[in-house]
Amino acid sequence: MSIKTKMNTGPSKKAVWLSYDLGLRGDYSGLYAWLDQHGARECGDATAFLETETAGDIAEWLREELAHSVKLAPKDRIYAIYHEGLKMKGKFISGGRKRAPWEGYGQQEVAEDSEDAA
Numbered sequence: 001m002s003i004k005t006k007m008n009t010g011p012s013k014k015a016v017w018l019s020y021d022l023g024l025r026g027d028y029s030g031l032y033a034w035l036d037q038h039g040a041r042e043c044g045d046a047t048a049f050l051e052t053e054t055a056g057d058i059a060e061w062l063r064e065e066l067a068h069s070v071k072l073a074p075k076d077r078i079y080a081i082y083h084e085g086l087k088m089k090g091k092f093i094s095g096g097r098k099r100a101p102w103e104g105y106g107q108q109e110v111a112e113d114s115e116d117a118a
Helices: 003-007 028-037 058-069
Strands: 012-021 047-054 077-084 087-094
Touching: 012 058, 028 058, 047 058, 058 077, 058 087
Parallel strands: none
Antiparallel strands: 012 047, 012 077, 077 087
8 A cells, every 4th residue: 555545534435335224104205315316226125335435434424414314213224334444334324223033033052951960
């Protein structure tokens, strides 16, 4: 990496995947308008990809941007996946985790009880 690259603190292009669940009454028109304005691409049910240029924290930028464009209710969930340096990061922009629908379907290893004969 060159010194010029290391010292670059200006905006850089960042890739972001958004997963969203706004429920039945969510502000999808506000979210879709925001996604369209940012040139997002569809990536399956409730998932979008976009590239943006920002110099700061991508999660904070998303939180501020979406707050201005989308009416988010307390149960609305938006999760962002993005690169931070060389690592992949994931963070809830709105809402939080809930119980996974697949819980209980997998086989769990059961530890064997050992009985010592006296």
